[in-house]
Amino acid sequence: MVDTSVSFMRSLCMGVIEEQIVLPFPRVQDEQRETLRTVIESIRQLLGSKETDFAAWDRAGEMPKEFIEQLKEFGLFGLIVPEEYGGLGFKSTAYSRTLQEVAKYDASVAVTIGAHSSIGMRGLVLFGTDEQKQRFLPRLATGEMIAAFCLTEPGAGSDAAAIKTRAEKDGDDWVLTGNKLWITNGGIADFFTVFARTGDESGKVHMTAFIVTRDMEGVSVGPHEHKMGLRASSTTTLHLDSVRVPEQNVLGPLNKGFKVAMQILNNGRTGLGGGAIGGMKRLIEMSTQYANQRQTFGKPISEYGSIKLKVGQMVVNCYATEAVVDMVAMLIDQGYEEYAVEAAISKVFASEALWQAADEALQIAGGNGYMCEYPYERILRDARINRIFEGTNEILRLFIALTAMNDVGSQLQELSSTVKGIFDDPIKGFGVMRQYAMKHATLVTGYPRAKSRFTLVDPLLREHAAVFEDATRHLAAAVDRILRKHGRNIIGKQLASRRLANIMIDLFVLACVLSRVNSSLAERGAEGAQRELDILKVFANQVQRRVRHAFSLIDINDDELIKGVADYAFEQERFVWDNI
Numbered sequence: 001m002v003d004t005s006v007s008f009m010r011s012l013c014m015g016v017i018e019e020q021i022v023l024p025f026p027r028v029q030d031e032q033r034e035t036l037r038t039v040i041e042s043i044r045q046l047l048g049s050k051e052t053d054f055a056a057w058d059r060a061g062e063m064p065k066e067f068i069e070q071l072k073e074f075g076l077f078g079l080i081v082p083e084e085y086g087g088l089g090f091k092s093t094a095y096s097r098t099l100q101e102v103a104k105y106d107a108s109v110a111v112t113i114g115a116h117s118s119i120g121m122r123g124l125v126l127f128g129t130d131e132q133k134q135r136f137l138p139r140l141a142t143g144e145m146i147a148a149f150c151l152t153e154p155g156a157g158s159d160a161a162a163i164k165t166r167a168e169k170d171g172d173d174w175v176l177t178g179n180k181l182w183i184t185n186g187g188i189a190d191f192f193t194v195f196a197r198t199g200d201e202s203g204k205v206h207m208t209a210f211i212v213t214r215d216m217e218g219v220s221v222g223p224h225e226h227k228m229g230l231r232a233s234s235t236t237t238l239h240l241d242s243v244r245v246p247e248q249n250v251l252g253p254l255n256k257g258f259k260v261a262m263q264i265l266n267n268g269r270t271g272l273g274g275g276a277i278g279g280m281k282r283l284i285e286m287s288t289q290y291a292n293q294r295q296t297f298g299k300p301i302s303e304y305g306s307i308k309l310k311v312g313q314m315v316v317n318c319y320a321t322e323a324v325v326d327m328v329a330m331l332i333d334q335g336y337e338e339y340a341v342e343a344a345i346s347k348v349f350a351s352e353a354l355w356q357a358a359d360e361a362l363q364i365a366g367g368n369g370y371m372c373e374y375p376y377e378r379i380l381r382d383a384r385i386n387r388i389f390e391g392t393n394e395i396l397r398l399f400i401a402l403t404a405m406n407d408v409g410s411q412l413q414e415l416s417s418t419v420k421g422i423f424d425d426p427i428k429g430f431g432v433m434r435q436y437a438m439k440h441a442t443l444v445t446g447y448p449r450a451k452s453r454f455t456l457v458d459p460l461l462r463e464h465a466a467v468f469e470d471a472t473r474h475l476a477a478a479v480d481r482i483l484r485k486h487g488r489n490i491i492g493k494q495l496a497s498r499r500l501a502n503i504m505i506d507l508f509v510l511a512c513v514l515s516r517v518n519s520s521l522a523e524r525g526a527e528g529a530q531r532e533l534d535i536l537k538v539f540a541n542q543v544q545r546r547v548r549h550a551f552s553l554i555d556i557n558d559d560e561l562i563k564g565v566a567d568y569a570f571e572q573e574r575f576v577w578d579n580i
């Protein structure tokens with residue numbers, strides 16, 4: 001019996017390896033495989049011949065309406081809508097795989113579909129009442145209505161709790177007033193999941209999610225924003241001028257909008273992850289073809305070690321990204337409740353792996369890579385946003401680390417009254433940590449000795465499993481050491497948190513790669529899985545080196561020095577040295 005309340009990473013920070021969560025490696029469910037194959041084939045047919053169009057739409061900064069109609073006809077707006085409402089009913093695994101396919105051709109198209117399904121209407125799927133679903137899902141499935149997610153405002157990006165859009169009760173309606181910024185699909189959407197401030201009787205400020213439709217009086221959108229990348233995808237402002245929203249359009253629990261927003265983002269992360277994988281697979285194809293045909297000094301550049309290093313790393317990172325994104329999708333599909341840390345890890349890893357791949361692919365193409373005639377620069381521009389939206393990677397790293405530290409703090413019985421709960425919502429919780437009882441912070445005893453090894457992996461993988469197990473032992477100790485070192489100041493010690501987050505990211509991704517290779521070994525045997533074994537070996541060695549380095553910096557580092565250098569720059573607001 002699987003306990004779906006357990007989180008692999010949160011347990012790992014306590015030194016416990018819940019291997020049954022990540023083993024065996026997930027596969028697409030049988031009942032969705034056939035549909036998925038058909039969808040992938042139709043995506044190839046629809047997008048495969050449009051490279052010139054995508055380049056032109058990027059330059060023009062717009063996607064033609066007729067093309068959006070085609071996306072609707074191909075059913076691409078109904079991916080996650082349950083079948084009873086006319087959609088394909090894809091779970092996270094199949095959804096992520098579909099976005100991967102779309103992203104191989106064009107990121108603007110992937111984001112248009114992704115913003116609709118990953119975040120725009122996900123709140124309705126997750127929290128909607130039967131009546132709300134009945135009212136909107138059939139139209140969202142066909143694309144008659146396109147959805148958008150509206151949280152960000154001019155004064156509230158990462159600090160989402162600072163939104164100013166207000167919702168005030170007036171009779172049976174809510175009246176919404178405010179401005180939303182950078183809303184993906186804003187120009188083409190009819191269905192908006194809008195977050196606004198609501199207060200309770202005690203005067204406390206909360207947030208609530210509402211369904212707003214374009215036909216409501218007082219709803220308007222600004223002009224199409226010109227962006228660095230994803231230029232063909234629609235991004236606009238959304239203005240709400242005393243918009244009357246009926247009570248039946250409250251989405252999810254009243255005053256729990258922050259949790260609703262976070263759950264939508266967590267649940268939708270495999271869309272972004274799938275898109276990143278698609279981008280990387282395309283880049284690998286482009287780079288290998290280019291390097292095989294481009295000759296310098298009488299040889300194809302693919303024969304040079306410097307180029308092999310780039311391509312090899314792209315392949316390793318792509319394999320690892322697919323492993324972690326698929327694993328998170330499986331956690332969601334199997335009904336795990338605690339996957340926010342794992343989902344955040346997959347977003348950070350995927351977005352950075354894609355960025356690195358786009359940068360290296362451009363480098364392999366040399367001067368051609370810089371020319372707009374080739375797609376490299378567009379892919380690079382498109383890729384950049386992934387580290388910023390759906391939670392910046394800085395904020396997500398803090399979330400990952402602070403969740404771990406909260407758990408460890410809570411484990412210490414004597415500490416629990418002082419520490420527990422402060423990170424219930426780590427993003428909102430900055431600055432609220434109270435007195436931390438440093439003298440009690442010792443984790444020397446009390447850790448379970450059981451579940452400290454991978455027992456379900458093939459003996460051929462023992463060496464790599466040992467790398468993971470060794471790092472895990474250090475991880476719990478590291479969390480403790482960081483907490484003891486910084487005490488109640490930990491929230492202000494972002495570089496220490498970042499270090500811990502990086503260790504956690506590496507370890508979770510390694511667990512996923514280990515699991516993926518383990519399944520390949522079982523299916524194809526050692527010979528059939530030889531290349532994957534090599535990938536695992538490279539990745540495990542890299543993780544081992546990075547993690548060792550990160551551990552070594554917990555106590556001895558230049559954190560204060562480099563912050564001092566930055567503070568001086570902030571004071572001067574310029575670079576002061578000149579060697580004339």
Ligand SMILES: Cc1cc2nc3c(=O)[nH]c(=O)nc-3n(C[C@H](O)[C@H](O)[C@H](O)COP(=O)(O)OP(=O)(O)OC[C@H]3O[C@@H](n4cnc5c(N)ncnc54)[C@H](O)[C@@H]3O)c2cc1C
Binds near residue numbers: 152182185235430
């Ligand atoms: C193309 C595009 C599409 C978008 N689509 C949508 C959408 O559909 N719906 C929607 O609601 N929003 C959308 N956004 C908004 C996006 O989610 C925000 O830009 C993002 O959350 C970051 O907020 P910000 O831009 O205000 O940056 P800020 O919050 O001002 O952050 C600036 C920098 O400071 C860092 N930072 C901030 N606070 C901290 C901290 N406490 N500790 C350490 N570092 C910190 C950030 O990581 C970042 O590097 C979109 C943005 C873009 C560019």
